[in-house]
Amino acid sequence: MPLLLALETSSTVCSVALYKGEQLLGSSELQIEKSHSSHITVMISQLLSNCNVELKQVSAVAVSGGPGSYTGLRIGSSAAKGLCFSLDIPLIEVSTLHGLAAQVIEATPNPERFLYCPMIDARRMEVYTCLLNHKLEEVVSIAPVIVSEGFLEKELLEQSVIFFGSGASKLKSLKKGVANALFINSILPSAKPVGRLALEKYKQEAFEDVAYYEPFYLKEVHITAPTKNKVN
Template sequence: MQSPLLLALETSTTVCSVALFKGEQLMGTSELRIEKSHSSHITVMMEQLVNNCGFKIEDVNAIAVSGGPGSYTGLRIGTSTAKGLCYALEIPLIEVSTLYSLAEQVINYTANPERYLFCPMLDARRMEVYTCVLNHKLEEATPIAPVVLNEETFQDLLYKREIIFFGSGADKFKELVANNQNALFVGEVVPSAVPVGRLALKKYELEAFEDVAYYEPFYLKDVYITSAGMSTK
């Protein structure tokens, strides 16, 4: 069986990232960390990456997208771009959790990862984060949820295990658990299309595809409209 050509997109935060895989081989990646760059850059980034790797967009066998939680606008852009390509090329759509893909990065670079639990945190303003706790197999110890951080957050788990915290919301928690030796922190872990692609390849093998017509990203919070524009609650 020929290795699939998979294009992965990550737009759930301020990072705009694309990656191209030929089977398990990473062919190339492109990334911007510029505010509000997604809508104006992602199509160009995809086309240039595919062409620079010696392929045409018509060669792509599946599209993977980071499905949230995250920025409403970013998720909408990534989703609409991915769905448009899937419709046009008649190829499957694969969704990967933003928090799972963050954890995948840290797990891959952690020695003896089975010793730890992993807690990705995305900043949701003030003292709130989008988070979950996972083991090294990406099995949930606590489900994905919005959490308001305080000194008691995850104390039951921290009493038993060392937990590695990371992501844009982790710094807020660091001060609250500064005296807990089981709370470990890793900096500079940002969403990337590369782990999205790696996790999507596993779903591709299982044919765990989304319904392109009805797929919506995982906003985690309801979206409402105000006079000032789009917001979340």
């Protein structure tokens, strides 16, 4: 059975998990903002040690590929690519939104009754989101969306939709009184669903090109130089 190392750094959560096939051997998680770059390699090393696994035994690295924090995604992808290059093993990408949804679907009785809408805060009233069924098939594709009262209005007339993730609170007040709009708090990105979802991709050999892989930022990132104070 393959040993899959999973990384999740797309948000304020820094998380790593190790799987042997479908079996979770161990995981580690920090919820300290801006800690990823200084902790990710230490967390990987400690996790492998705790599970009595050597780095050279890892079969593939799975990474949460976005959308999410630009800096966080860069750190996660850099760590994953570095490991894959040095070990000559495959790189697997898992959608951050699919990883969020997998947590809710697995904990929902009769999950086929609902649609699932993971939402990642993208500042102001914008979110990164999509709409999924219980098989993680996209009913509405991943996109940046400005939250409004009419968001998913048609879908909510036909079926119950569960909203969750860091951006869901922006919609909650707008959907007050809508019977089919259900909200769950405290669903955070985690490496554990990343590892679970990566196993099927590993079996299908759905690997990324390590040399050219870039995270799914969804929007272009604009970096500007700081403005210097002018002297009159």
